Amino acid sequence: MLTKIAFTGDFCPIGRVDSMLQQGRGADLFPEIVELFRDCDLVVVDLECPLTDAGEPITKTGPHLRGSPKAAGLLKALGCNLAATANNHFMDYGWTGAQDTHAALKDQGIAWVGSGASLHAAAGHRILERNGLKLAFVNMTENEWSTTQGDSPGCCPIDYPTALLEIKKARSMADFVFVILHGGHEHYELPSPRMQRQFRFMIDAGADAVIGHHTHVISGYEHYRGKPIFYSLGNFCIDDENQRNSRWNQGVILVLEITDAKQLEFRLFPVEQNNQLPGTRLLPDPERSNVIQHIDDLSVTIADEPALRSAFDHFCRTRASVLRSQIQPYRHPVLLAMHRRGLLPSLIGKRKRRLLNALCQCESHREVLLYALLDHDVIE
Secondary structure: OOEEEEEEEEEEOOOOHHHHHHOOOOOHHOOOHHHHHHOEEEEEEEEOOOEOOOOOOOOOOOOOOOOOOHHHHHHHHHOOOOOOOOOOOOOHHHHHHHHHHHHHHOOOOOOOEEEEHHHHHOOEEEEEEEOOEEEEEEEEEOOOOEEEEOOOOEEEEOHHHHHHHHHHHHHOOOEEEEEEEEOOOOOOOOHHHHHHHHHHHHHHHOOOOOEEEEEEEOOEEEEEEOEEOOOOEEEEOOOOHHHOOOHHHHEEEEEEEEEOOOOOHHHHHHHHHHHHOOEEEEEEOOOHHHHHHHHHHHHHHOOOHHHHHHHHHHHHHHHHHHHHHHHHOOOOOHHHHHHOOOHHHHHHHOOHHHHHHHHHHHHHHHHHHHHHOOOOOOOO
């Protein structure tokens, strides 16, 4: 019997989607998706925010995101069985927000993975059974404000020893192990060479497939040691009025198929989300074929390690001047220009320390920062 597992990219029910949800019409925004998921045995959604009306926003850089607890009912209506909660926004409203989310998911019979009251709890894998198969899921995220490093609540960080031990533990108990990773460079369509090594490590540790998201754009895939790695599924549903008709509003649903011979095959379903109309829909041809061709083109670059390094070097060159400005305390363009010319001294305040913390602890931020701090030519 063929077993189908669907994976989505980032899901954050805000904007017009939340307005419809409050009217009790959330599922109306996803009619084709409901049909697709109905044909699957298991649906895994990356829940990119807490579902809570409570909690205080944590101290961090970047926006604070949250959705209504009613969105758990929307996930249930979509057919979601498992929420991946290890990401950079799940703890935006602290442990209170995370606990509210866990309770809302539990009320709908939806399991979760990737977050907990401690590192030990957050790192634990989740096993679900379908068609006589035990399917294990491990969920980790790059280190930002959401991750836990010990006894504090939070999301499971990407950590090689933790990943190795958890994947091996899951491997001993399950027929298949799927690792879900949240990380990468936002709006950049390729993995960095560091990310490629990181994702491949999960296969070396015993995973059968690795699925990524966070960049808000679609990336490519590769087969490593005969196992599939998908670097980013893009967005599944995040309504941002500033992103209409951009790459932000394209994503892909991945359906992994386990054959009777216990072989993994896959299909990709490109989607459009929250452009003129709120919600997520399957792309028709020829748009669908164009997206698949673009994914294939990205995959060619991923398979060529020198080309991948060259592309990432170019990306760093375009970002270096921005990073160099960000690590200075001056925000006004004139002051920034004066500092660049040596007319103002360098000062580090509390907000700047938070920014530096974020740039240093997150793997993707850090590798571009290190490039920027070296004496490279940059693209202004």
